[in-house]
Amino acid sequence: MIRVNTKTHPYNVLFGHSFIREAFTSLQDVTRTADRIFVLTDENVWAAQGERFTAAFPLAFDVFVLPGGEACKSFEQYNACQTFLLEQRATRKSLIIAFGGGAVGDLSGFVAATYMRGIPFIQVPTTILAHDSAVGGKTAINHPLGKNMIGAFYQPQAVVYDIAFLETLPEQEIRSGMTEVIKHALISDEAWLRQLLDRSIYDYSAEELSHHLQRGTQVKADIVAEDETEQSVRKYLNLGHTYGHAIEAASGYGNLSHGESVMIGLVYCLLLSERYGEITRDDTLAVYNYAVSQRYPFDAVAKFDFDTLLGYMQKDKKAEYGELQFVLLRKIGEPFVQKMDVAECRAIDEALRQLISEGSQ
């Protein structure tokens, strides 16, 4: 169990295996005051895990099934959830359970944040990626002009992380989620990073995976406790995300996964970090070669020119005052924030393309 101490309220992230019943029984303080419980999920998760969830969940609930993937984070689906809750006569005392991956969690959290100006919710993530997104209270929906542009900081009452749901994840989802684990290692601990780069992401036992996820969650919890609304250190969690989001957006959401795109962004940031700190080309290559060996799709970069990516980067939420802002590493485990000009971004983009065209080394 990991405690997340935020200003609004502290809450626990519970880890376990096939323990939904046990977890929710332990959360009676939250569930007891709920007049109704509404599970928001998506069609893929519900088809694969709905029966297991329903059999294990110890309380009565109603369910609203959203379209799968990033599609649920649209304005239309947000509105549909609000309509559902109003039709169901959900009150300020009703409890929302977000059951799914990062997209379901982001949307459900924003629905909870804004239904009648805020009702309680619990995250029940079903992906590796969600060890990152379910903790910390960032909720959002997408706008045609940018990802996660509309949202709120709104903390859950608890996060229930049942590793059993991860056992049937497709390869792309494993890649997507493990990027955030590697990111958490990059910004916190070189020894842990070396450990991760030593193993295939596809070979972890449930126990090993749980260990790394708890470690990643702890990194995130410590940062969020210090800076809930991203005024300072929380920015470190965006390592790889500026370039990554641009790749993700340019490729059209759902083609490249979030984490696949961010992995490309991590390598970009390592190349950039070589100019500003003690990061060496060997550090960069260690991550790049590993990522290639794990089938991260670096060939996607060639599909877009730099100016296209730049357009997306300039619309990034981190681009304050119209300037580009990147998280870089002084060395592994020591992130910092750096403003960049376009010329330097372009040069590093070229260096990345050259690295990719040379293949893994």
Next chain:
Amino acid sequence: MIRVNTKTHPYNVLFGHSFIREAFTSLQDVTRTADRIFVLTDENVWAAQGERFTAAFPLAFDVFVLPGGEACKSFEQYNACQTFLLEQRATRKSLIIAFGGGAVGDLSGFVAATYMRGIPFIQVPTTILAHDSAVGGKTAINHPLGKNMIGAFYQPQAVVYDIAFLETLPEQEIRSGMTEVIKHALISDEAWLRQLLDRSIYDYSAEELSHHLQRGTQVKADIVAEDETEQSVRKYLNLGHTYGHAIEAASGYGNLSHGESVMIGLVYCLLLSERYGEITRDDTLAVYNYAVSQRYPFDAVAKFDFDTLLGYMQKDKKAEYGELQFVLLRKIGEPFVQKMDVAECRAIDEALRQLISEGSQ
């Protein structure tokens, strides 16, 4: 100047006459960090006051003009504001100015609360009603199934209340706003209430009006400081709103004004309070007769039967666990919250209709 001490941050409500330039010059701490300033307003306010605002406002800004009245609080207009901000490349450091009445303030506040997970905003109210709605951080949009159903608690950085904007208000707007002043007196101070009931709402000088508005704002600020998110005493501010919202909703938003509807709700609550405390029929009649003399439209009640109103009351955000909840008065200045059953609500509804059919007494 009134200080509002909320948990998220304290802020000031500035009062003055034709003092926009002076007020914003004094708010340099807020405006200095803004990379851009966006004024959200509505077509009526902008047509009437846009020139005066533009001439007085000391900084560069861009403006987005919304449809007038409650229409701006739709999902579509909310989305349109977000699109505008994204197209304008507003960042997390951009500042929103809500320039208008309660509807503009509610919508703009919710836009500010959720654009990139929250950016700063300042309320510049142009109505009497907004002395209530602009303070306290309740932001919201409407849903076809209920008013203010989607929103957030999100505090402004400041409220700039320029009494000069109130001088051209139409009669209905004066009625609408003065209801909240009378409500603030009802829940706080009998002597002040008597003072208010002694004067026509249409006869105040700017100075007198400013005095009463500051007094009402102080009542609200004290309550909000104690209970920002309406867990306890903030509920008192809902006096008259359960029945009032039902009348407003049933009549179709924009026909009866918010305050006109709430005035009917206040009389309803006084009738109900006669059963639970020391409120006498004389107290009720003092408010009712005054309201009739000020042309509050009590004849609207006859247009709807009780069951129609009940349907709306049961969808009210205050109806926890499906129960009806009312704010009542033990005596003038002493509010409390009471759960009610439908039979009693119906009986009081009948008493109100009888009072109205008898005319003022």
